[in-house]
Amino acid sequence: MTNSDSNDYIKYIAGLAKLSLNDNEMQSLAEDMQVIIGLMDTIKDIDTDGINATEHISRVTNNLREDKPGNPFDTEKILSNSKHSIDNCFVIPKMIE
């Protein structure tokens, strides 16, 4: 990947991760990422054919809970950390469809 391709790609990734970055920050993070991804690329040539991926580190399965309803939290407590609420709802700028 060339530098400019890689910058574009980091821009795309930042968009995917919903991180608004100004141009300076984007540039310097892209440089960091270039180096970091370089370190990650060292695994590319390792032969892992036939090896299972560890999708869960826990050595157990199921761990289910019984379908027993409890008491929900007070609405006030649910909203207490929100900077903006109206009518017991969280507020967001108008979603335009």
Add this chain to the structure above:
Amino acid sequence: MDITKLTIKEARTLLDTKQISAVELTTIYIGRIKNLDNKIDAYLSVSEDSALEQAKVAQGLIDNGKSTMLCGIPLSIKDNICIEGTKTTCASKMLEDFVAPYTATSVNKLHADNAVILGKTNLDEFAMGGSTENSAFKQTKNPFDLTRVPGGSSGGSAASVAASLALGSLGSDTGGSVRQPASFCGVVGMKPTYGLVSRYGLVAFASSFDQIGPIAKTVEDCAILLDSICGHDPRDGTSLKYKSDSSYASSVSGNIKGFKIGLPREYLSEGLNSEVRASLYKSIDTLEKLGAKVEEFSMPSLKHAIPAYYLISSAEASSNLSRFDGVKYGYRADNCKSYQELIGRSRGEGFGREVKRRILLGTYALASGYYDAYYNKALKLRTLISEGFEEAFTKYDVVLHPTTPETAFKLGQNTDDPLTMYLADIYTVAVNIAGLPSISLPCGYDLNGLPIGLSFTGKPLGEREIFRAAATFEADFADKFRFPAI
């Protein structure tokens, strides 16, 4: 009584024999925090009133002969563990005002044992880092040298214990975040087997690595803390339904005659500082003198631990941290006209640089077209590393290694160099990759007088073996153990 040398075990005796009251003990620690923490900056918040209240209740129990091991013992808690009604900031601007609406299971267990919670300690933002320099609020200093980092991410916790601003602390360990700062600050830090301690209420960094672990002055103190916080939690679907036959505190007695200890050769290569190396070999001599047999072995998959760790943990982190959007809690950017602007700016302005790096790396590793080459490949390396340890534990009771390749570095030395920072985690991350228990304790000091840490790693649920090995070594090292002068 020399408070700087006091341990939980000793404080227990003082409390139970009425040589000191729980309120007096808590008052001493509150006083020390007030006088000394402006030098160390270990705490992000101190709960003086509730701590004294808890101490009063504890004293009542002691007076009625109902004390437990932790009854009236003043502790600190890393500020990524929730306590209802108090701020849990994760040292992030994102959560600067966040008041937890519930309490973490581990803290509830400490409450149940009537421990006293002094306050919340500093960390690298969202536990991402190894120096506590990534905190949005404070720079915690190393009590052994105030110009140096305390390590991280549980740097505030380790420093609070080393500077005797708490008798013990809970940290969290995702890739070494309990053991590495314990090592830098000359105290004992322990990471339990994945699933032994509930993660409920620990703000997630990388869910398949995170474990809450104790930090204290001695191995036995760590075991006492683990006894309190371990156990199955119905609120954590990954917590194990396991109960140790006897307390972990009881496993520190005994000896290590005939113990077989493995030393991975891959951890002895270049990056290892010569003083750390010398200290390691001295420790091996001690262990052999104590009756253990130490042997080098090779585990080639360890070479891939760093990229595997950073890929998987960042992937999980990118998803875990997506919930911070400015809507429900946390930093909310002003004057946003659209949801896209609100979420983009809240995250762009609320997260610090290292957190952004991890989110970008993790998003990259999971993105369509990259998943197989990065994330899934890293999961396969995870298998190789787990299998490597499994094989090692067919031959050895515990695995031994240095905790870090270097001792505590200068403040600001590595802040602009993420790669150096990442590579410094080389000896600690493999343990989290395989979900194993590991403990770091002081084994020496370099020419600058900075502590050097030694780690014992055990097989899954092998806490008792590593406590025993560490405690045996610690007993021999006791007269060389140093306390920082602040």
Add this chain to the structure above:
Amino acid sequence: MKYIPTIGLEIHCELSTKSKIFCDCPVGFGGEPNTRCCPVCTGMPGTLPVLNETAVQYTVKAGLALNCEINEFSKLDRKNYFYPDLPKAYQISQFNLPICINGGLKINTSEGEKFISIERIHLEEDAGKLTHDGFDKFSLADYNRCGVPLIEIVTRPDLSSSEEAKDFVEKVRLMILYSGVSDCRMEEGSLRADVNVSVRPYGTDQLGTRTEMKNINSIKAIVRAIDSEIQRQSVLLDEGKRIIQETRRWDDNKGESKSLRSKEDAHDYRYFPDPDLVPVTFSKEEIEALREMLPELPNKRFEKYTTVYGLSEADANLLLSSVSLSDFFESTTDECGNPKAATNFIIGEVLRRLNDSNLSSDLIPFSGNVLGRLIKMIENEEVTANNAKKVLAEMFDSGKEPEFIVSENGYKVINDINEVENTVKEILSKNEKAVSEFIEGKEKAFGFLMGQCSRALAGRGNPKVIQEILRSELNKCKGDL
């Protein structure tokens, strides 16, 4: 040009568990915003999901009802995307190892039966609700619905018309209803469908470009949306234009769909195994035990109603239209032993009354075997059919037992010949004019006398008995002349 449509469906169905999928908040409908919420379902930092056992079992049951194989090992994955109705910014769902795979069921088409394959059924969590009305600059988010367990039933693109889609959704809905895992109330959004449509010219094999319409919540709307989309795509192709692969929004009020600006990055969900949830496993025995727990499903019942009971297909379908009605019918039949009489009484009387008062069949105030006892009384000629209707009305009003209503109102049929004879004689003596008209050969007079006798017996006389005695008494009168 003529085109062949290809249609696939993703049917979302809320499971009727008591608590949410990952926390113990109660599941419900309506109510004040954010009153069925806790730190887990609102995605507070540090919280963890713990999977509801019943939600898992319900998914297996739905799969078994829809002829699926059950994966003995399955896992939950995170589907990552930002939307304000999704508090964690990822939906816990299942990616490559869903609980159920490879099922399907037969539908009826104009060309006979057709098997529609179900590729998979997976378990996932529902999102919250956004409202956009009321404020100029704001939308509001309510998380009550967050974490309600959902199953998503994904078909292969086997459907070729809106009629087939309608029949399929109706059949799936019935199967789910009968398996008891969801109430499938479309009007409350507990069953919704995403529709994928493409068309291709006759005589070609290559499938056309497909479009998707999301969250359609009535069967009628599904039909209209499919027809409209087939039409739209056909016109475009006729004009030589291309179909764009996109998500469209169906507006059922306007009867048209609109392109949703392709949501940026909507297609990179970055699925990965959820590290907070351990895998779900089943043994063959556990799967069989769940199969045993399933009630008799509608296809089996249909078979029984039409062949064993001899009901018409239309009647059978009507009775099967809800689980409670079918169960009611079965217990009525079990009690009275006459499925046809039960059918007639239920369709003719019970359903009419329910319709009149706008009630659903699960609100019948008495059980099927109670109705069966009433029908048995008719069969045994203990109460007349006419009075039985009055008894039923009272059962609806007061919920009293039929035997009690019969005796309270004196509806019990009089089978005592002496009493009938005396009444007939009395009527004849009082109506000499009618008697003589009858003797003169006017049959009409017989009907009048019959009516007089019934009235005198207060409707409790067995009409056959009255008729017999009346005729013999009249014949006596004739003889006397």
